[in-house]
Amino acid sequence: MNPVRIGLMTYAHVHAPMYCRLLQSLPGVELVGLADDDARRADEAAKAHGLRTYETYDELLAADLDAVIVCSENTRHRGHVELAARAGVQILCEKPLATDVDDAVAMVRTCREHDVPLMTAFPMRYSAPIHELRTLLESGAVGTIRGCEGVNQGQLPRHRRNWFVDPELAGGGALIDHTVHVADALRFILADEVTEVYAQANDLVGGPDIAVETSGLVMLTFTSGVVATIDFSWNRPMSFPAWGGLGLRLVATSGVVDVDAYAERVTSYDDATQKVSWLDASEGSYRAMIENFVASVRTRTQVSATGIDGLRAVEIVACAYESLRTGQPVACRPRTV
Structure with missing residues (x-):
């Protein structure tokens, strides 16, 4: 069985280091690397987890990924989610899904249009x-x-x-x-x-x-x-x-x-x-969430906390x-x- 290839869109969120540890501990999962607008954060992630860093998000998404975890600042979620959706990779987005209802609606619609499952990080x-x-x-x-x-x-x-x-x-x-x-x-x-x-x-x-x-x-x-x-x-x-x-x-x-x-x-x-x-x-709940995400990527099935759940919040x-x-x-x- 081929490994599930996952990338990280920024190291901005406080949970990003934990996601890296969890992904690297799971069998059958390859944490391919990350992209980040902040060079200092990218360097921090590379040193802490031995990750490859990509110059742009497009370059990361072109690295034969199956999925991404969006860990950017809240107001940047929409741009990153829609970019990943158009690339056809499954998405786990940190909470809150967005800071604006219209943005959250647009994110859910874009993922639906591209047949990309969207998961909200509700551990x-x-x-x-x-x-x-x-x-x-x-x-x-x-x-x-x-x-x-x-x-x-x-x-x-x-x-x-x-x-x-x-x-x-x-x-x-x-x-x-x-x-x-x-x-x-x-x-x-x-x-x-x-x-x-x-x-x-x-x-x-x-x-x-x-x-x-x-x-x-x-x-x-x-x-x-x-x-x-x-x-x-x-x-x-x-x-x-x-x-x-x-x-x-x-x-x-x-x-x-x-x-x-x-x-x-x-x-x-x-x-x-x-x-x-x-x-x-708290890591037990996060581990179970990441395991559910990885399982859904393997089978392309729905997750417990969807984009709609993120929208309702x-x-x-x-x-x-x-x-x-x-x-x-x-x-x-x-x-x-």
Whole structure:
């Protein structure tokens, strides 16, 4: 069997190093190389992972690839996805799929026109605790869901990739960065769609030079009437054992369920550095996501988190920003693609 040949479109995202490690650890997968507009980042990736770098994205896409992972800054996703789609290679795009609903719609349409499967990087769909929760709900053991509380808190990401706090590249701040994970997890668990969004946010975390929102709360109302809140804040201290985490509390007619999506971890205490860290706090979900992507490339079949799922998350975020602007709840109407 020929190896699945995968390329990386930029090393910009904080997850790019992990994707390289995971791809290089999988049998039957060849990480061919990467292209990046930033020569410093390209050199960093080449040295860290022994990768070949390509001068242009066209050159990378011409290297007999089967698939690419788009790891560029958020506002550049559309250009890279559409370029890959026209080259006929399958795509895994980092979240958020786009920073604008029209861009997300265009990306889905372009991939469909070129018969290229598009996957959105939503690793929580591959989290064992999240799957266990979905199975529990489907069994009816806890009754009917009445409300949900979601938390996706993390460290201010500027120390890892400064573009996360640049609105021109990120499209926003903590709201767009973290809300999409929990919103998609809730859509996946509840098998339901959002009809209304209300949001509040502030920039109290990070200092006066931060030009984006750094903490806040989003309230979602689903078709079923279920109401969910999402704390999307970048409020974890730098001394926290990991970049952050994701948790859910679901209140139902026959019980309350608490879920820590990153519960599968080992806590490490290092006396030499006086630091506590969580080992494998999230990589298991990402590994399962990458394995699903590779399997879908082999068989040209659909994945769990599609481009449509990415679009729905972008729609929710767009409504949240509109709510911040107006101070009012905003109706969420899914676009037909």
